[in-house]
Amino acid sequence: MTQDQAGPTGSWAHPEIPGTLPFPTNPLPLPPKWSAPAADAPLSGIWQRLNPEKVKCTGSSCGNELHCFRLTKQMAKSIGPGTCRECKQPLVAMSRVAQQDLSDVDYTFSALQLEYVRHYFWHVPFSQKAMSQALRAAQAGLEGEITKRIRKRIAKAEPYFDGRQTPTAASKADALDYAMHAVAACCRACAGYWHGIPKGRPLTEDEIAYLGELMRRYLLARLPGLEEDPPRVPSIVTAPSNVHDIKDRLPAPHDVSGRSQPHAS
Ligand SMILES: [Zn+2]
Numbered sequence: 562m563t564q565d566q567a568g569p570t571g572s573w574a575h576p577e578i579p580g581t582l583p584f585p586t587n588p589l590p591l592p593p594k595w596s597a598p599a600a601d602a603p604l605s606g607i608w609q610r611l612n613p614e615k616v617k618c619t620g621s622s623c624g625n626e627l628h629c630f631r632l633t634k635q636m637a638k639s640i641g642p643g644t645c646r647e648c649k650q651p652l653v654a655m656s657r658v659a660q661q662d663l664s665d666v667d668y669t670f671s672a673l674q675l676e677y678v679r680h681y682f683w684h685v686p687f688s689q690k691a692m693s694q695a696l697r698a699a700q701a702g703l704e705g706e707i708t709k710r711i712r713k714r715i716a717k718a719e720p721y722f723d724g725r726q727t728p729t730a731a732s733k734a735d736a737l738d739y740a741m742h743a744v745a746a747c748c749r750a751c752a753g754y755w756h757g758i759p760k761g762r763p764l765t766e767d768e769i770a771y772l773g774e775l776m777r778r779y780l781l782a783r784l785p786g787l788e789e790d791p792p793r794v795p796s797i798v799t800a801p802s803n804v805h806d807i808k809d810r811l812p813a814p815h816d817v818s819g820r821s822q823p824h825a826s
């Protein structure tokens with residue numbers, strides 16, 4: 562998807578395409594750290610005003626600094642990668658994100674959150690389904706699934722129904738689905754324009770490891786209080802009075818969002 566071919570030291574400018582690079586010196590109106598509590602602060606109310614049930618990959622709300630960087634082939638002829646398709650502002654150095662450099666993850670995570678659909682999955686409270694799954698799996702269980710999920714959804718050269726394989730609806734998406742959308746590992750179209758991974762060939766092991774690490778860090782940021790290991794479930798036969806333990810650990814509907822609140826600041 563990406564048209565941005567510049568190398569790490571090469572020029573990013575596309576002088577023939579108006580409204581693109583070079584970028585303004587200080588283009589990102591985001592805090593220097595991407596950790597969820599810090600990043601939540603300035604925009605926390607937005608998702609109460611927008612309709613999260615209708616969140617789409619091509620959505621945007623440029624007045625709220627939520628843009629869309631997915632360009633059609635036609636658009637790519639007139640605006641460059643990293644330029645919002647709606648407001649036409651050049652905001653993200655896609656070449657920099659596509660370096661897949663974990664030492665530059667602050668930039669990558671900040672840049673991802675400039676996109677409407679990405680921001681939603683960085684900031685919206687986890688649904689009851691996603692939170693229940695996360696609590697049952699715990700950190701170890703979630704991390705153990707990350708690579709398998711990437712392989713299943715996007716590792717093939719041509720995944721079926723690309724763009725629709727990762728659910729967005731609160732009733733269907735689990736915590737790993739939130740992570741996939743947040744870090745643009747949800748489909749090959751998103752992985753293409755954000756991470757510079759071309760379609761039409763399988764993912765490499767390095768790409769799988771990189772995207773998996775982004776997902777792992779996202780989950781750590783969004784679920785800071787998650788237990789490392791799953792809760793032990795007593796057998797019904799040997800301990801019938803304890804079967805409510807897990808249910809008691811699940812959040813009530815009104816406190817689901819509390820899990821992503823800052824707990825120390
Ligand atoms: Zn915009």
Ligand SMILES: [Zn+2]
Pocket residue numbers: 618724745746747748749750751752
């Ligand atoms: Zn996608």
